[in-house]
Amino acid sequence: MDFGFTEEQEALRKSAREFLTDRSTTGLVRDLMASKTGFDEKLWKEMADLGWMGTAIAEEDGGLGLSLIELAILVEEMGRALLPSPFYSSVGLAAPVIAATADGALRKTLLGGIASGELRATVAIPEEEGRWDAAGIKAKATPVDGGYKLSGTKVFVPDAHLADEIVVVARTGKTKDPREGISLFLVPTSDRKVKVKTLDTIDRTRRLALVKIGGVEVPVDRRLGPEGGAWPLLERALDHSATVLAAEATGLATKVLELSRDYAKERTQFDKPIGAFQAISHRIADMLVLTENARSTTYYAAWAIEEGVPDAALAAATAKVAASEAARVVSQGGMQVHGGIGFTWEHDMHLYYRRAKWVEMFLGDPSIWRERVASLFA
Amino acid sequence: MDFRDSPEEAAFRKEIREWLEANIPADWDRSQLSLIPPEDRVDMLRDWQRRLHEGGWAGISWPKEYGGRGATLIEQAIFNQEVARQKAPPPINVIGLGMAGPTIINHGSHEQKNRYLEKILSAEEIWCQGFSEPGAGSDLAGLRSTAILDGDSWIINGQKVWTSLAHVSQWCIFLARTDTTAPKHKGITYFLVDMSSPGIEVRPLRQITGSADFNEMFFTDVRVPRESILGEVNDGWRIAMTTLLHERGTLGFALSVGARVALDELIGLARETKKNGKPAFEDPTIRQRLASLHVEVESLRLNNYRALTGFMKSGMPGPEGSLSKLIWSESMQRLGDLAVEILGPAGMLERWDANPRVNTWQFIHLRSRGHTIEAGTSEILRNIVAERVLGLPKHK
Numbered sequence: 001m002d003f004g005f006t007e008e009q010e011a012l013r014k015s016a017r018e019f020l021t022d023r024s025t026t027g028l029v030r031d032l033m034a035s036k037t038g039f040d041e042k043l044w045k046e047m048a049d050l051g052w053m054g055t056a057i058a059e060e061d062g063g064l065g066l067s068l069i070e071l072a073i074l075v076e077e078m079g080r081a082l083l084p085s086p087f088y089s090s091v092g093l094a095a096p097v098i099a100a101t102a103d104g105a106l107r108k109t110l111l112g113g114i115a116s117g118e119l120r121a122t123v124a125i126p127e128e129e130g131r132w133d134a135a136g137i138k139a140k141a142t143p144v145d146g147g148y149k150l151s152g153t154k155v156f157v158p159d160a161h162l163a164d165e166i167v168v169v170a171r172t173g174k175t176k177d178p179r180e181g182i183s184l185f186l187v188p189t190s191d192r193k194v195k196v197k198t199l200d201t202i203d204r205t206r207r208l209a210l211v212k213i214g215g216v217e218v219p220v221d222r223r224l225g226p227e228g229g230a231w232p233l234l235e236r237a238l239d240h241s242a243t244v245l246a247a248e249a250t251g252l253a254t255k256v257l258e259l260s261r262d263y264a265k266e267r268t269q270f271d272k273p274i275g276a277f278q279a280i281s282h283r284i285a286d287m288l289v290l291t292e293n294a295r296s297t298t299y300y301a302a303w304a305i306e307e308g309v310p311d312a313a314l315a316a317a318t319a320k321v322a323a324s325e326a327a328r329v330v331s332q333g334g335m336q337v338h339g340g341i342g343f344t345w346e347h348d349m350h351l352y353y354r355r356a357k358w359v360e361m362f363l364g365d366p367s368i369w370r371e372r373v374a375s376l377f378a
Numbered sequence: 379m380d381f382r383d384s385p386e387e388a389a390f391r392k393e394i395r396e397w398l399e400a401n402i403p404a405d406w407d408r409s410q411l412s413l414i415p416p417e418d419r420v421d422m423l424r425d426w427q428r429r430l431h432e433g434g435w436a437g438i439s440w441p442k443e444y445g446g447r448g449a450t451l452i453e454q455a456i457f458n459q460e461v462a463r464q465k466a467p468p469p470i471n472v473i474g475l476g477m478a479g480p481t482i483i484n485h486g487s488h489e490q491k492n493r494y495l496e497k498i499l500s501a502e503e504i505w506c507q508g509f510s511e512p513g514a515g516s517d518l519a520g521l522r523s524t525a526i527l528d529g530d531s532w533i534i535n536g537q538k539v540w541t542s543l544a545h546v547s548q549w550c551i552f553l554a555r556t557d558t559t560a561p562k563h564k565g566i567t568y569f570l571v572d573m574s575s576p577g578i579e580v581r582p583l584r585q586i587t588g589s590a591d592f593n594e595m596f597f598t599d600v601r602v603p604r605e606s607i608l609g610e611v612n613d614g615w616r617i618a619m620t621t622l623l624h625e626r627g628t629l630g631f632a633l634s635v636g637a638r639v640a641l642d643e644l645i646g647l648a649r650e651t652k653k654n655g656k657p658a659f660e661d662p663t664i665r666q667r668l669a670s671l672h673v674e675v676e677s678l679r680l681n682n683y684r685a686l687t688g689f690m691k692s693g694m695p696g697p698e699g700s701l702s703k704l705i706w707s708e709s710m711q712r713l714g715d716l717a718v719e720i721l722g723p724a725g726m727l728e729r730w731d732a733n734p735r736v737n738t739w740q741f742i743h744l745r746s747r748g749h750t751i752e753a754g755t756s757e758i759l760r761n762i763v764a765e766r767v768l769g770l771p772k773h774k
Contacts, residue, residue: 001380001381001382001383001384001387001452001455001456001683001686002379002380002381002687003379003381003680003683003684003686003687004379004687004691005379006379069379261768261769261770264770265769265770265771272771273771275764275770275771276770276771276772276773277773278757278760278761278764278773281760281761281764281765281768281770281773282757282760282761282764284764284768284770285760285763285764285767285768286760288701288763288767288768289701289704289705289763292677292681292684292701293673293674293677293681293705295684296677296680296681296683296684297673297676297677297680299379299680300381300676300680300683303379303380303381304381307382309381309382315676318672318673318676318677321669321670321673322673322676322677367666370665370666370669370670370673371662371665371666371669373669373672373673374665374666374668374669374672377645377668377672
């Protein structure tokens, strides 16, 4: 038993922090918030040159063949730095879904492309009802000659406007159990019958989109995984993805905790640093508790998924709840500790809060993941 | 990072598991009493600790030269896990094993180590802790018990409170003021007091559960030999901090396993108890709260793994132990709250023959009210976390 990081992992963290401190400044975040797409092509290329997109992708699929633990380390640093990038949607969400379902040449093309940064993908799950479960999947794929005809409206698709390919979760069969009859299809955003409209998202650097799919023809070899039996594979991939989000939340919470601690030491009221008042210091102590819980559960989940131990799914759900709640509560606390200034547009605290809220809600809010925890009790 | 047992750790786990299976007394009621403190079953638990000692399982983290096993902290963690998993009885001498012993190992003379340590392990001598006073709880350094040197002995006067096990103890780690003119942290000395000394009166204190886990102690002109001090005169505060680090530092692991056992039993209670005609476990609000408790208990377990890894590197328990105790105590209260709600109207009963589960859960529920007070209140622990972990300014 060992809950330590290797020297290589510590070195990866250090270099990632240095790079992101230099490049992912709040100045950049604010510029991208105001920009048309929220995307910095140059920064994306630099990260690709560092090999970051291929971290957890297997070597035979064109990646570096490291583990989810290394990816979590990188993403934790991205959370600290509020990195504005489609990294999560492509690497943290689409890649595990593709890795769990695609095979053959397509698998190599997709994962190799994601790993090199040359291809960006995303995944479309919820629809207008806003559900993350199988029963919410109404988009329909009807068999036609040589493939399927796909129609439906997907909402809350992350970075769809920046993606080359969208993995669309659709229904190929109607059965009593909603988890059956679900299939995944790879839809290029270049198709004329795909309409992507970005939504006014709380985190402007990570936009969500509405995607209308109006009778797109998908050849059979662009179906990912078995027809009608993709839901369990998707679910497992989303455990992986939830752990990536948990890592981002952990980094974010850690950074806000540090900012709040530093501010509480400097800011003086009633002739004392405000951190000397227990109303403030106890709140920051509670923020530390949540941040520690987030870190511990996240890295355990990363390890458990990587090793495929029996409680991996439970570990991922636990991490999603612990870390996403930590990020939201800690950034709320950070705002309170900073007082009036923390509520202004100029101060960065709202940027953290916005990201925290996005991370908390994406893939399902904490009540959904707590229900999953309960459903996984032995 | 690897949460699996290494081959050596797996062998160790197998060894303790088999030993426990063969040695836990047949009359030990694992379902009812594993969560209840030991005070009422002193003889049985003393025998149990003797058996543990003979098997080489008492004080396993202590160095071999003092009768321990020299086990690594990982092995200690495995030991705690197996003890909790099999709901083995606790050793009687918890203060001796967890606090007095480690402090004597750190600060005692050669003679003191020879005199005390073996008998702590075998439970031949049980220890209690005379730290808190009526006027010195959270502000421990404000204690007013005094010791005055008179020839070859010290004369101790004062009153202590919340002293667990005092009524069955042979020895007491005792803090007294030996210089009333010095600043309050500087004039304290750490004593090892023979509880059979004339002038000590022990009065049990009944608590919310109705049982008497702890006591008041009155010291009136208690005379102890000059050499009954640990470390130097007036250096007691520093030594007491070692004791408290051990109290919170290595306790974390046992606490987290205890919380896991309690939560698993609570999930069982929810499955087996009907609420509005259906198992309580099917109620969405109860499922949410059970899941939240799982997140807390799992966080506690994993935080402890992280603290342990740090502890292995640095050699000393860090202030993270305060964090564990803080989380544990508040989680246990929420766990107790949920248990009595699941019991429904029976949650208003203290005991009920028709459903003996009420007795256990009501005990856990009421007992947990004290968890956020004993061994450092949650407020004091938040101060410690704020000041020593986060480096925030002192609140005074």
